[in-house]
Amino acid sequence: MPDLLSYARARQNEIIALIRELVECESPSDDPAAVARFTELVADRLAGIAKCRVVAGRRFGPHLQCEFRLPGRRKTGQMLALGHSDTVYPAGALASMPFRNQQGRLWGPGVLDMKSGVAFFIYAMRGLIELDLPVARKVLLQLNSDEEVGSESSRSLTEKEARRSAAVLVLEPGTGLEGRLKTARKGIGDYFLTVHGKAAHAGVDFTAGVNAIVELARQIDKVAGFTDLKRGVTVSPGVISGGTRSNVVPAVAGAEIDFRAPRMKDYSALERKFRALKPFDKRCTIELTGGLNRPPMERTRGVVALFEKARKLAREMGVELEESATGGGSDGNFTAALGTPTLDGLGGVGEGAHALHESILIDRIADRTALLAKLVAAI
Numbered sequence: 001m002p003d004l005l006s007y008a009r010a011r012q013n014e015i016i017a018l019i020r021e022l023v024e025c026e027s028p029s030d031d032p033a034a035v036a037r038f039t040e041l042v043a044d045r046l047a048g049i050a051k052c053r054v055v056a057g058r059r060f061g062p063h064l065q066c067e068f069r070l071p072g073r074r075k076t077g078q079m080l081a082l083g084h085s086d087t088v089y090p091a092g093a094l095a096s097m098p099f100r101n102q103q104g105r106l107w108g109p110g111v112l113d114m115k116s117g118v119a120f121f122i123y124a125m126r127g128l129i130e131l132d133l134p135v136a137r138k139v140l141l142q143l144n145s146d147e148e149v150g151s152e153s154s155r156s157l158t159e160k161e162a163r164r165s166a167a168v169l170v171l172e173p174g175t176g177l178e179g180r181l182k183t184a185r186k187g188i189g190d191y192f193l194t195v196h197g198k199a200a201h202a203g204v205d206f207t208a209g210v211n212a213i214v215e216l217a218r219q220i221d222k223v224a225g226f227t228d229l230k231r232g233v234t235v236s237p238g239v240i241s242g243g244t245r246s247n248v249v250p251a252v253a254g255a256e257i258d259f260r261a262p263r264m265k266d267y268s269a270l271e272r273k274f275r276a277l278k279p280f281d282k283r284c285t286i287e288l289t290g291g292l293n294r295p296p297m298e299r300t301r302g303v304v305a306l307f308e309k310a311r312k313l314a315r316e317m318g319v320e321l322e323e324s325a326t327g328g329g330s331d332g333n334f335t336a337a338l339g340t341p342t343l344d345g346l347g348g349v350g351e352g353a354h355a356l357h358e359s360i361l362i363d364r365i366a367d368r369t370a371l372l373a374k375l376v377a378a379i
């Protein structure tokens with residue numbers, strides 16, 4: 001079998017040049033025109049090797065779907081490579097954190113999350129074509145425009161493609177400087193808890209008031225107690241609001257509460273506890289909205305089998321792959337929850353996602369690119 005690792009090493013400078021282009025084309029989630037420019041750039045770089053189409057992303061930028069023209073006669077079924085084009089950085093971030101090639105790393109906004117992953121996948125497919133390695137399945141690359149802000153407009157598209165796919169490879173960064181793959185992600189959601197009391201003059205008419213802030217404080221203490229670190233369940237009140245002026249007994253107070261649950265059954269238990277909340281002060285009413293946004297990506301047998309395959313292919317290149325679980329979500333949560341074997345964290349190896357020191361290790365570019373190609377050829 002021609003050596004995909006040698007291919008990727010020989011193309012490393014080209015891959016770096018592509019990463020630079022992708023990083024320098026800024027694409028904040030909340031700037032649809034910028035995201036559209038980014039998807040056009042990717043589609044342009046795939047000209048001749050893939051057929052691309054865009055799908056409207058409503059108030060976000062367009063989503064991109066590219067089907068590759070790969071060697072191999074009859075294709076049966078589909079394999080989905082999943083990524084996102086948006087970043088958490090505002091337009092102009094390049095001015096303070098320009099793309100740099102320094103200290104054995106590439107630096108810049110979105111270089112790790114996840115523009116390097118996109119570049120690796122493009123070169124992985126180029127490698128299969130140039131070395132004429134047959135692929136059994138149709139291969140679709142989907143880049144969502146709204147992953148960093150919850151994937152509201154891309155979720156149904158992701159789920160539709162995942163349902164018809166034999167496997168999903170997610171191009172998110174690996175974990176840590178070893179680039180561990182991700183085989184489990186917690187489910188994520190928010191609850192919005194609103195307490196209604198009764199306003200009154202805090203001095204003249206104190207006893208006529210019902211203090212919504214006091215009630216909310218008691219509720220917050222209660223829900224924070226739903227955290228169960230042994231099971232990996234966390235509940236974190238993250239935003240509170242309430243009241244108007246200090247001399248008015250507050251009529252309304254509210255909290256936004258982040259929660260994470262590694263398993264669906266943990267989420268169901270948490271949901272029951274939240275729905276059973278009762279006011280401590282009977283004169284108050286409480287209102288609860290929200291719930292699960294991303295379901296947990298559980299480490300199913302299908303996920304493990306995919307990881308074992310990747311580990312074996314990496315070993316052939318002298319790379320020892322490890323796996324990891326994380327409390328952070330990705331679009332892989334949606335695909336795994338449908339039961340489609342999903343392997344995540346196949347993109348760049350580095351650190352500092354969403355931060356000033358976001359960077360990837362240059363000496364892991366070739367093996368990651370080759371691993372993606374080998375996986376596509378093996379699935």
Ligand SMILES: [Zn+2]
Binds near residue numbers: 084113147173
């Ligand atoms: Zn990401």
